[in-house]
Amino acid sequence: MLKIYKSLETGPLQELSLKTLESGAWINIVDPTPYELKVVGNLTEVEPDFLRSALDDEERSHIDIEDDSVMILTNVPVVRDEGSYDTLPLAIIVTEEYIITVCLEETPVLSYFNEKSARFFRTFKKTRFLFQILYRSATFYLRYLRQISKQSDEIESKLRHSMKNREILKLLELQKALTFFNASLRSNGAVLEKLMRLRTTTSMQPMLKYYEEDEDLLEDVIIENKQAREMVEMYSKILARLADTFSSIMSNNLNQVMKFLAAVTILLAIPTVISSFFGMNVPVPMAENSNGFFFICVLAGSLAAFCGLLLWRRDMF
Structure with a gap:
């Protein structure tokens, strides 16, 4: 799926097509076909490897820099069936004229940026829009972590009365989700720290222009990411001790x-x-x-x- 949007000066989003592509547009690619990747690559002159980087669901967060573009690959949280959680790579490519996002699936992080929330972002302010996407990803990590905490409390309450395999397997699913979150947040943190260091790099000015508000937003993203990491570590310890406790109870x-x-x-x-x-x-x-x-x-x-x-x-x- 290929969607192209551009924010108007007054606020609303304008949907474009490949034929009417304009500077300052946001090209959102979800589960792309080879034809879509080829067309977008030709129009934007972006490295093909940049566009394909997010198609590997095991790809870790990192930054790649070319002469005319920079690719920030981050991992965003998603919810699977029956309340299980996972992470997916999201590639954000910033050029002098466009910002491009590539992901294997439709995620709630990108779904947030639509006509209803158009007044809160501008696609032509590429650096700020990049940081807003990263900030939204961090907030979804925190939201899902609160859900995991609530589910673990419910499982603990049920296990106090009846130790069924279903509840124990669900506890295992939550532990696996926290493991995925921990690995993704650590690599995301390294990317955010590198973005903070790049703000003084003159070669990045054509693609990433840092203003004072942008630096404040990036600092907020780093703080949210650190908070999410601390929550993951705390919940991981709680779930591990909970599993050990109930294992001992079952043995007893x-x-x-x-x-x-x-x-x-x-x-x-x-x-x-x-x-x-x-x-x-x-x-x-x-x-x-x-x-x-x-x-x-x-x-x-x-x-x-x-x-x-x-x-x-x-x-x-």
Whole structure:
């Protein structure tokens, strides 16, 4: 999917096409075809590798600089089915005339920049628009981390009453999501620090022009990213300890069940042994006594009760 927008001076977004492409436009490419990449590359004279960089879902965040363009590849958070979380690479390419975004999927980070929010950004202010995209990505990390925290509290509440495999597997999904977030936020942080250093590089002026407001916005992005990293580390420790705690509880519960079953087996073995002795096909005591069966049952029950009392005093029940 290929969409082209340009902010008007009055605020609203104007949708363009490849034939009416103007300077200051934002070219948004989602899950592109080879034809779309070729056409955009020819029109904007951007390196083909820049346009294809975000198509590898394992690509880490980094910055590539050419003479007439700079590519910032960052990882943005996404929500999968059933509340699972992941990250996707997003390539933001800034040239002297255009800003281009390339991603494998439609993400909430880019979906935020539409006609309804057009008054908050300008596509022709490329540096500020770049930082606004990065800031929106950091805020979505924080939003999803709060959701993960809420889900972990719900899982903990459910596990206190019933330890089902479904809840434990969901806990594992959250731990995996935090691992993805941690790796992405660390690499994003390195990219943000490099962008801060590049503000004094004169060769970057044609593509990235830093104004005072832009530097303040970049600092806000760095702060939000650090806050997200701290939250990831804290929630990772909480989930790890939660998993260890409930693993210990499950092992203890299993031990309790096995101890109870062992005690029951001992109690059942006593009447079984006694009945086996008196069931032999040989002369046995009380064989001719009409009340022999009653006496044998009383004997077996008394011994079982005595052993049960001993086991109870030893906390086997």
